[in-house]
Amino acid sequence: MYVKICGLREPEHVMAAVEAGADAIGFVLTRSSRRVTPARARELASTVPSHVLTVAVFAGETSHEVRQATLESGVRAVQLHGDHPHEDFTALKDLGVTLVRAGGAAADLRCGAFDEDLLIVDAPRPGSGQPWDWSAVRGRPRGRWMLAGGLDPSNVAEAISAAEPWGVDVSSGVETAPGVKDSGLIRSFLDAARRTGRG
Numbered sequence: 001m002y003v004k005i006c007g008l009r010e011p012e013h014v015m016a017a018v019e020a021g022a023d024a025i026g027f028v029l030t031r032s033s034r035r036v037t038p039a040r041a042r043e044l045a046s047t048v049p050s051h052v053l054t055v056a057v058f059a060g061e062t063s064h065e066v067r068q069a070t071l072e073s074g075v076r077a078v079q080l081h082g083d084h085p086h087e088d089f090t091a092l093k094d095l096g097v098t099l100v101r102a103g104g105a106a107a108d109l110r111c112g113a114f115d116e117d118l119l120i121v122d123a124p125r126p127g128s129g130q131p132w133d134w135s136a137v138r139g140r141p142r143g144r145w146m147l148a149g150g151l152d153p154s155n156v157a158e159a160i161s162a163a164e165p166w167g168v169d170v171s172s173g174v175e176t177a178p179g180v181k182d183s184g185l186i187r188s189f190l191d192a193a194r195r196t197g198r199g
């Protein structure tokens with residue numbers, strides 16, 4: 001089970017996620033209580049070993065803004081939320097980063113349909129911490145896809161069993177308040193996701 005921990009802002013939480021075995025770590029570079037500057041993302045990403053994917057999260061920025069912030073932050077992946085046309089993904093190909101498309105259950109659920117490398121199937125309001133009917137997408141997404149939206153250490157096993165994703169992605173569920181991560185919750189989430197025995 002591939003696990004991404006998103007919305008990290010402090011070195012101690014980056015360290016906790018890496019040490020607990022996260023596959024990917026996200027930095028939010030868009031409007032959010034979790035927002036960090038590209039410079040801060042670069043500082044945090046510089047401490048992450050190369051086997052862990054560093055991801056910059058965007059929602060609504062132009063391709064030019066995404067490109068600039070990605071280069072500035074030095075991350076290895078870009079995650080785009082919202083109604084981006086295929087061309088926006090194609091335009092980022094030359095950056096050589098992993099492209100992640102994030103959308104709701106009504107989006108095209110074929111990973112790669114927009115030339116992306118990974119797909120996230122998320123709640124209607126990304127980053128809200130609101131659980132949704134994960135079972136509604138069971139059997140529908142194709143390829144490498146992560147389930148997100150309202151996951152936490154206590155429900156991630158149920159969510160995996162309901163949707164059977166390739167991976168899971170969490171932000172609010174490993175926080176004690178919006179934007180405030182908790183190392184213990186990060187460890188518990190990774191432990192619970194891995195204990196499902198899938199992959």
Ligand SMILES: O=C(O)c1ccccc1N[C@@H]1O[C@H](COP(=O)(O)O)[C@@H](O)[C@H]1O
Pocket residue numbers: 006007026028030031032033034057058059079081102120122123126127128129130148149150151169170171172173
């Ligand atoms: O985390 C945010 O603030 C955010 C803002 C805008 C777009 C995406 C955002 N995060 C993504 O939302 C899910 C996590 O949701 P949840 O908080 O666990 O319910 C994940 O894909 C984040 O990358």
